[in-house]
Amino acid sequence: MLDLAFVRANLPLVEEKLRARGQDPAALLGDFHSIDGRRRKRITEVEKLKAQRNKLSEEVGNLKKAGQDATAVMEETRAIKEKMESLEGSANEAEEQLRGILQRIPNLPHDSVPVGKSEHDNVEIKRWGEQPKFDFQPKSHWEIGEALGILDLERAAKLSGARFAVYWAEGARLERALINFMLDTHTREHGYTEVLPPFMVNSKSLFGTGQLPKFAEDLFRCVDDQGFQEGQYRENDHWLIPTAEVPVTNLYRDETLDEAKLPISLTAYTPCFRSEAGSYGKDVRGIIRQHQFQKVELVKFAKPEESYEELEKLTSNAEAILEKLGLPYRRMLLCTADLGFGSAKTYDVEVWLPGQGLYREISSCSNCEAFQARRANIRYRPKGKGKAEFLHTLNGSGLATGRTWLAILENYQQADGSVRVPEALVPYMGGQTAIAAK
Numbered sequence: 369m370l371d372l373a374f375v376r377a378n379l380p381l382v383e384e385k386l387r388a389r390g391q392d393p394a395a396l397l398g399d400f401h402s403i404d405g406r407r408r409k410r411i412t413e414v415e416k417l418k419a420q421r422n423k424l425s426e427e428v429g430n431l432k433k434a435g436q437d438a439t440a441v442m443e444e445t446r447a448i449k450e451k452m453e454s455l456e457g458s459a460n461e462a463e464e465q466l467r468g469i470l471q472r473i474p475n476l477p478h479d480s481v482p483v484g485k486s487e488h489d490n491v492e493i494k495r496w497g498e499q500p501k502f503d504f505q506p507k508s509h510w511e512i513g514e515a516l517g518i519l520d521l522e523r524a525a526k527l528s529g530a531r532f533a534v535y536w537a538e539g540a541r542l543e544r545a546l547i548n549f550m551l552d553t554h555t556r557e558h559g560y561t562e563v564l565p566p567f568m569v570n571s572k573s574l575f576g577t578g579q580l581p582k583f584a585e586d587l588f589r590c591v592d593d594q595g596f597q598e599g600q601y602r603e604n605d606h607w608l609i610p611t612a613e614v615p616v617t618n619l620y621r622d623e624t625l626d627e628a629k630l631p632i633s634l635t636a637y638t639p640c641f642r643s644e645a646g647s648y649g650k651d652v653r654g655i656i657r658q659h660q661f662q663k664v665e666l667v668k669f670a671k672p673e674e675s676y677e678e679l680e681k682l683t684s685n686a687e688a689i690l691e692k693l694g695l696p697y698r699r700m701l702l703c704t705a706d707l708g709f710g711s712a713k714t715y716d717v718e719v720w721l722p723g724q725g726l727y728r729e730i731s732s733c734s735n736c737e738a739f740q741a742r743r744a745n746i747r748y749r750p751k752g753k754g755k756a757e758f759l760h761t762l763n764g765s766g767l768a769t770g771r772t773w774l775a776i777l778e779n780y781q782q783a784d785g786s787v788r789v790p791e792a793l794v795p796y797m798g799g800q801t802a803i804a805a806k
Contacts, residue, residue, distance in 0.1 A: 369470050369743045376404055385476040388483045388704040396473050400466065407462035410455045417455070421448045472582060475739040477704045478676075478713040484703025490716070491703070496687065497696030499720050504783045508723035509774035510654035513539060515785055516805050519655070530652075531644065531659045533770075538803045542776070542789075543662060545796035546769045547637050550664040550689055554766055558685045560635035560666065565615035567638055568606045573618040576744030578710035578736075579610060586610065588641045588659075608641035612665035613763040620669065621744040624756045630748060631670040631678050635766060638663065655770050656728065666733075666766040671748065675735050675760035676713070683715045683733040686766045690730070692792045695775050696720040698727055712737045715764075719771065723778035730771045733764030 375382050379401065383393035424445045431438040482491050513519025518539025524532040535543055554560040568590065574580040579587060584601065588608040609615060616636050625632070640663050651657035666685060670678045683699065690697045702714040711734035718727035738758040741747070747756040780788040786804040789797050 390705040410459035489703040493699040506722040509777040554635040612636040612638040661770040668762040679735040686731040731765040
C-alpha cells in the first residue's frame with residue numbers, strides 16, 4: 369500500500385506512474401483529491417473548535433469561581449462538542465474512503481523499470497548456458513513423463529479434475545530431490561534460514577502481501593457455512609496459500625525488527641494452490657499451469673537503502689540453482705505494464721524448454737519496497753532514530769519445483785526415451801544417474 373502523505377504530496381507523479389503501468393489514474397484514484405481535501409478541512413475545523421472549547425471551559429471555571437451563572441457558556445461548550453464529534457466522524461469516514469482507494473492502487477514502478485505496454489516490452493538482461501542440441505526431435509515433458517510412467521495426468525483428473533498431476537516412482541523421487549537440493553543450496557551456500565510455515569492463512573495475511581481484496585478469485589478459500597456470501601470474507605477466514613511468500617512475509621506482521629539483524633533471508637518449501645481464474649485455456653497441456661504445485665520460496669526483509677542490492681543477490685541465488693542443474697536460462701527485466709500488483713521492480717528468470725522451443729518463467733524475483741510492509745505493518749528502528757520506519761520486503765521462487773522438474777525432462781531427454789539425472793541431483797536420487805522406462 370502506498371503512503372497517504374506521499375500520494376497527497378506527489379499526486380501528479382503517482383498518476384504518471386500509474387499510466388506507465390497501463391492503468392487509468394482516474395479509475396483508481398477516483399475522488400481522492402476532493403475526499404482528502406474534505407478530510408483535511410474537517411480536521412482543521414475540529415482543531416479550531418478545540419481551541420474555542422478550551423477557551424470556553426476556562427471561562428466556565430472563572431464564572432463558577434466568581435459565583436456567577438455559567439449555564440449559557442456550558443450549553444455553548446456542549447454544542448461545540450457535538451459539532452466536533454460530527455466533524456470527527458466525517459473526517460474518519462473520509463479517512464476510510466482514502467484507505468479503500470489506497471488498497472486498490474498497485475505499487476509504483478522503480479525508475480529503473482522500462483516503460484512498456486505488454487510483456488513484449490520486457491528487456492532481456494542476460495542469458496546463461498547453451499541450449500542442448502539433439503539428433504532427434506525433442507519431445508515435450510508430458511510425452512516424456514507419460515512414456516516413462518512417472519507422470520499421470522489422467523488419474524490426477526479422476527482424483528481432482530483438470531490441472532492436477534500425479535507423480536509416480538522416480539518422478540515423485542525427482543520432485544523430492546529437487547526440493548531438498550534447493551533448500552540445502554539456499555541454506556548452506558546462500559545464507560537463508562529455512563522455515564516450514566502453515567499451508568493455510570487468514571485473510572489478514574493475504575491482505576498484508578496484497579492478494580486481498582483484489583485477487584480473491586485467484587485463491588482457494590476454505591468455506592464454512594456460517595453466513596458466507598460470494599465476494600465477501602472475514603478476518604479469520606482460512607485460505608490455501610498461493611505461495612509461501614504469504615505466510616513467510618507475514619511472520620513479522622505487526623512487529624518492529626532490530627536493524628542489526630537486517631537483512632533477514634528466509635527460505636521455505638510449501639505446496640501452492642491457485643485457482644488460475646484468469647488463465648482459462650492457457651497452458652492446458654502438461655504441468656506448466658496447475659491448481660496445486662510445489663515451490664521453494666525466497667523472502668528477504670531489508671533496509672530501504674540496501675533492498676535493490678538484495679534484489680540482485682536474491683535473483684542470483686535463484687539462478688544459481690539452474691546453473692548447478694545445467695539448465696539454460698535468461699533473465700528478463702519486466703516492463704511497467706507486466707509488473708505484479710505489489711512489485712516496484714521484478715526480474716523473471718526463464719528456463720529453456722527444448723520440447724516446446726521456448727523460454728518459460730521459472731522464478732519471479734521482486735522488490736516490493738515498503739508496499740507490503742505498510743499493509744502488514746512491518747517496521748524496523750534505524751540506528752540513531754527514535755521513530756520506527758517501514759522496511760522493504762523482497763521475494764522470489766528459488767525455484768518452482770514442478771517447472772524445474774519438467775525442464776530437466778526436456779533438456780536431459782535421450783534418444784532412447786530415457787532422461788539423464790543432472791549431476792548435482794545424483795546424490796539426492798540415491799546415486800541414480802538416469803530415469804528409464806521399466
